[in-house]
Amino acid sequence: MLTILLILIPLVAGLLTFFLGGSNAKIIALAGALAELATAVFAWTQFDPAAGAQFGFQYDWITASGISFAASVDGISMLLVLLTTFLVPLIVLSAFGHNYQNPATFFALILFMESALVGVFTTTDAFLFYFFFEVALIPVYFLAAVWGGENRLKVTFKFFVYTIFGSLFMLVALVYLYYQTPGTHSSAITAFYDLQLTPAAQGWLFWAFFIAFAIKMPLFPFHTWQPDTYTESPTPATMLLAGIMLKMGVYGLIRILLPITPLALNQWGAVAIVLSVIGIVYGSIIAIQQRDMKRLVAYSSFAHVGLMAAGVFSTTLNGMQGALIQMLAHGINVVGMFFIIDIIFSRTNTRYLDHLGGITQKTPSLSVYFMIMLLGSVALPLTSGFVGEFLLLAGVFEYNNWLGAAAGLTIILGAVYLLRMFQKSMFGATSVNTEHFQELTLSERAVLIPLTIMVFWIGIYPSTFLEMTEPTVNQLLRFIHN
Amino acid sequence: MYPIILLSFLGIVVLFLGFAKSKAILLPATLLFLAVALVGNFVEWNQGTIIYFYNMLAVNNLTLAFNGIVLVSAFMIVAMTRGFQDDDEAQPAEYYAIMLFSLVGAFMMIGFENLIMLFLGLEILSVAMYVLTGSDKRNLRSNEAALKYFLMGAFATGILLFGIALLYGATGSFTLTGIQAYIGQGNPSYLLYGGLLLVLIGMLFKVSAAPFHFWTPDVYEGAPTIFTAFMATIVKTAGFAALFRLLSHSFTGIYDYWWITLAVITVLTLLVGNIIAVYQDSFKRMLAYSSISHAGYLLIALTAMTPQTENSILFYSMAYSVATICAFGVLIPLAREKAMTGKPRETYEAFNGLARNNPLLAFVLTVSMLSLAGIPLTAGFWGKFFVFGSAAERGIIWLLVVAILMSAVGIYYYFRVIMAAYMKEGDTAEIRVAPFYKIVLVTATIITLLFGIAPGLFTGLV
Numbered sequence: 001m002l003t004i005l006l007i008l009i010p011l012v013a014g015l016l017t018f019f020l021g022g023s024n025a026k027i028i029a030l031a032g033a034l035a036e037l038a039t040a041v042f043a044w045t046q047f048d049p050a051a052g053a054q055f056g057f058q059y060d061w062i063t064a065s066g067i068s069f070a071a072s073v074d075g076i077s078m079l080l081v082l083l084t085t086f087l088v089p090l091i092v093l094s095a096f097g098h099n100y101q102n103p104a105t106f107f108a109l110i111l112f113m114e115s116a117l118v119g120v121f122t123t124t125d126a127f128l129f130y131f132f133f134e135v136a137l138i139p140v141y142f143l144a145a146v147w148g149g150e151n152r153l154k155v156t157f158k159f160f161v162y163t164i165f166g167s168l169f170m171l172v173a174l175v176y177l178y179y180q181t182p183g184t185h186s187s188a189i190t191a192f193y194d195l196q197l198t199p200a201a202q203g204w205l206f207w208a209f210f211i212a213f214a215i216k217m218p219l220f221p222f223h224t225w226q227p228d229t230y231t232e233s234p235t236p237a238t239m240l241l242a243g244i245m246l247k248m249g250v251y252g253l254i255r256i257l258l259p260i261t262p263l264a265l266n267q268w269g270a271v272a273i274v275l276s277v278i279g280i281v282y283g284s285i286i287a288i289q290q291r292d293m294k295r296l297v298a299y300s301s302f303a304h305v306g307l308m309a310a311g312v313f314s315t316t317l318n319g320m321q322g323a324l325i326q327m328l329a330h331g332i333n334v335v336g337m338f339f340i341i342d343i344i345f346s347r348t349n350t351r352y353l354d355h356l357g358g359i360t361q362k363t364p365s366l367s368v369y370f371m372i373m374l375l376g377s378v379a380l381p382l383t384s385g386f387v388g389e390f391l392l393l394a395g396v397f398e399y400n401n402w403l404g405a406a407a408g409l410t411i412i413l414g415a416v417y418l419l420r421m422f423q424k425s426m427f428g429a430t431s432v433n434t435e436h437f438q439e440l441t442l443s444e445r446a447v448l449i450p451l452t453i454m455v456f457w458i459g460i461y462p463s464t465f466l467e468m469t470e471p472t473v474n475q476l477l478r479f480i481h482n
Numbered sequence: 483m484y485p486i487i488l489l490s491f492l493g494i495v496v497l498f499l500g501f502a503k504s505k506a507i508l509l510p511a512t513l514l515f516l517a518v519a520l521v522g523n524f525v526e527w528n529q530g531t532i533i534y535f536y537n538m539l540a541v542n543n544l545t546l547a548f549n550g551i552v553l554v555s556a557f558m559i560v561a562m563t564r565g566f567q568d569d570d571e572a573q574p575a576e577y578y579a580i581m582l583f584s585l586v587g588a589f590m591m592i593g594f595e596n597l598i599m600l601f602l603g604l605e606i607l608s609v610a611m612y613v614l615t616g617s618d619k620r621n622l623r624s625n626e627a628a629l630k631y632f633l634m635g636a637f638a639t640g641i642l643l644f645g646i647a648l649l650y651g652a653t654g655s656f657t658l659t660g661i662q663a664y665i666g667q668g669n670p671s672y673l674l675y676g677g678l679l680l681v682l683i684g685m686l687f688k689v690s691a692a693p694f695h696f697w698t699p700d701v702y703e704g705a706p707t708i709f710t711a712f713m714a715t716i717v718k719t720a721g722f723a724a725l726f727r728l729l730s731h732s733f734t735g736i737y738d739y740w741w742i743t744l745a746v747i748t749v750l751t752l753l754v755g756n757i758i759a760v761y762q763d764s765f766k767r768m769l770a771y772s773s774i775s776h777a778g779y780l781l782i783a784l785t786a787m788t789p790q791t792e793n794s795i796l797f798y799s800m801a802y803s804v805a806t807i808c809a810f811g812v813l814i815p816l817a818r819e820k821a822m823t824g825k826p827r828e829t830y831e832a833f834n835g836l837a838r839n840n841p842l843l844a845f846v847l848t849v850s851m852l853s854l855a856g857i858p859l860t861a862g863f864w865g866k867f868f869v870f871g872s873a874a875e876r877g878i879i880w881l882l883v884v885a886i887l888m889s890a891v892g893i894y895y896y897f898r899v900i901m902a903a904y905m906k907e908g909d910t911a912e913i914r915v916a917p918f919y920k921i922v923l924v925t926a927t928i929i930t931l932l933f934g935i936a937p938g939l940f941t942g943l944v
Contacts, residue, residue, distance in 0.1 A: 062938040065871075127867075134858045145905055153905055157897065164857075165890040172886050175867070175874040 002055040014111030021104030029107035033089035040085035071122040075472035080121040109139040143237035159229040166215030173208035206264035209257040217249030220279030230298035235342040243335040279306030284413035311392035319395020326388025336373035348433035358430030362437035384458035484522035493582035500575020545593040584610030588720035615705040627704025642684025648677030658731040665735035689721035692754040702770035711810035715803040751778035786876040794868040801861035808850035835908020855896040861933035
């Protein structure tokens with residue numbers, strides 16, 4: 001029952017914002033997002049990690065075809081629902097400083113997106129999963145295409161067609177699997193787990209799913225839509241894309257790809273993991289060259305997600321747990337960094353590192369927050385990134401030493417491009433643009449403080465989250481390895 | 483059965499109403515007659531299969547459902563024809579009567595038991611269409627379209643008739659059951675295969691499948707938009723209902739012989755429709771190619787011919803018809819407004835800035851494009867889903883992959899319209915839309931979204 005509430009609250013709040021919003025749209029949207037967060041936190045307090053899927057809900061959707069509107073929460077879902085519901089209020093709040101046209105539509109789209117995202121993370125029906133997976137794209141497409149930068153039309157169009165194209169392969173695979181189920185057919189994801197498929201069939205399915213999820217995350221070489229889209233989108237949309245939507249791809253790997261096609265892993269797992277590792281190194285090296293801060297963080301996000309995918313494909317406990325905790329940490333760090341870039345842009349009208357500098361002298365507090373987010377991303381011990389990257393690298397090492405070593409470059413290269421960005425923007429002499437840099441406002445602090453708390457929470461006591469997901473991950477791994 | 487009798491009679495009544503001084507009564511009268519026919523149609527609901535006229539026509543829930551789609555589409559299209567009153571050249575009484583008569587042809591195609599009925603129904607529908615296509619008498623394009631449609635259509639009908647003759651020669655019967663019984667005896671004669679092929683060609687011409695599609699873009703573009711909408715929805719729905727009836731009732735016995743032919747035509751139709759649509763600048767021509775591509779998706783279900791096929795075709799026809807009516811319905815007032823200012827009327831540019839000028843039309847257009855593109859939350863998604871499902875059930879995965887790739891191409895040209903409406907600046911001329919017209923568009927949009935969220939409501943009906 002709680003699950004359906006989690007899906008419906010943002011939807012209803014979005015409708016309210018859209019129809020009653022007017023000038024108060026942002027207040028209504030924030031209230032809706034906070035109500036959703038409260039519900040999620042309540043669900044968390046009631047959540048029992050050892051009990052498997054809970055708070056289930058099922059309603060016959062298309063009775064004749066055995067497709068039902070079914071959703072429930074297990075450890076992995078809980079983590080991602082918490083991430084989504086935690087970030088969305090902050091994303092809404094981060095837009096307070098801007099005067100976006102048509103605020104009612106703008107904030108309503110963010111909430112519709114939240115509803116679809118929670119749907120993706122909780123549903124237990126394969127077709128419903130596809131449904132939410134696609135629907136999530138529509139609000140963010142409009143956010144980016146209507147409120148984005150100069151090249152928005154071309155860029156978002158590429159993004160949209162590219163990702164839909166990928167998901168269509170998943171649709172073929174799901175339809176195929178559906179007709180493989182015995183009896184009157186069922187589209188429950190667990191029914192797909194139980195199919196005894198031949199290794200050849202699993203190979204085809206593996207690639208169909210891989211393309212869908214690899215485009216979404218994105219993994220090398222399917223990433224070409226990502227830097228442009230992240231750069232051209234308005235910052236709240238970028239946060240949604242990088243902070244949450246990217247996780248849909250990783251979640252899909254864990255929930256759909258691995259358990260349905262375990263035999264294909266012997267055959268193709270190595271290719272997938274090599275592609276992921278290439279993405280890590282390639283993304284990092286390009287990030288070093290970037291002068292536009294938003295682009296730089298976009299490439300860093302591309303590099304980080306490569307490591308998550310590598311961890312998942314290693315199918316070790318460390319790799320999976322690392323990927324999960326890293327999803328949480330990355331979501332928080334990347335949203336923080338994009339927000340700080342947005343703050344800098346709104347005051348100086350530039351994101352180019354060459355035009356910035358000396359911000360520390362003007363607003364030391366901003367540079368402290370920036371440093372914390374950066375260190376979280378660089379994976380310094382006691383910050384959020386450390387736990388995840390450590391576990392992920394351990395997982396990849398267990399799989400193969402050489403790949404582990406290559407993936408390990410992420411820590412060094414990450415430090416290079418992130419600290420370079422920090423140095424160029426924060427230190428040195430002030431430039432024309434940064435001379436009159438203003439102090440942080442209250443609403444900006446209200447976004448940054450919760451993010452900072454989370455960075456340290458995950459860094460210092462990750463067990464809160466690791467214990468939540470461990471039983472589910474263990475169960476999944478047992479299933480995959482049998 | 484009742485709608486055939488009712489509309490034949492009421493069509494004549496409409497002609498007589500044309501003698502009245504005020505033309506204003508025609509539209510409400512026609513709508514009332516369509517509503518009466520719709521009620522009459524569902525009198526026989528859930529009564530099993532009823533055979534009429536010595537095995538000429540059959541009525542069952544499936545044919546009634548197809549009739550229902552045709553009637554509702556016609557109702558919406560007729561409701562959008564308010565423009566006739568402003569046009570001195572127009573002869574509304576004749577137009578409405580012809581539309582009603584053409585529906586009789588559609589019903590006969592949907593429920594035929596005897597191939598003669600198929601031929602008659604097809605001719606009644608087609609001749610009506612030839613006339614309506616050329617109804618814009620002073621417009622050269624319209625005349626050209628009518629002539630083209632007539633010549634090629636007459637030729638296709640000839641081929642169909644030839645095919646029927648060969649089938650009769652092989653089986654000694656015109657009835658579906660007779661042909662089925664003949665095939666059941668095994669070892670059919672080659673005349674049968676030849677006859678089937680010719681009948682298929684004749685029918686595929688009418689539903690504009692490639693390579694028999696060449697008339698479609700010119701005719702769609704030349705005909706007055708309201709009749710293009712009629713053609714794109716009703717002729718297609720009736721054509722596919724008839725094809726399904728023919729293949730499923732008579733020819734399942736030799737499935738192995740015809741499925742590959744149909745599969746090749748399907749692939750060709752999908753490729754031609756989608757790829758050429760990308761290169762169009764005219765919205766109306768794009769919709770013509772899109773209608774070819776949708777014929778391709780419907781053909782997938784026919785090629786697969788599983789127990790799911792009838793539901794797939796039914797749902798797809800419904801989703802496609804409603805979305806297409808919305809698309810043309812937005813184009814009509816827009817083109818009229820642009821014509822007054824002398825701007826390009828039917829290109830993509832005509833849609834620039836629509837979201838600002840008339841948010842309602844822009845929203846209707848968006849939902850309709852999303853539905854045609856097959857994006858979730860719209861009925862079009864489930865239509866594609868069911869169609870793809872039947873191909874997967876039969877195990878024709880390569881066909882499925884082609885279809886998937888082509889639907890990705892489809893997103894490209896449908897989204898160009900949405901982008902023009904929402905993200906490009908246009909002139910700020912206000913677009914006036916009559917309240918009744920709005921109701922039709924909003925209803926159609928609600929249908930699209932409702933069956934997009936809960937397709938079970940529709941699939942549960944039949």
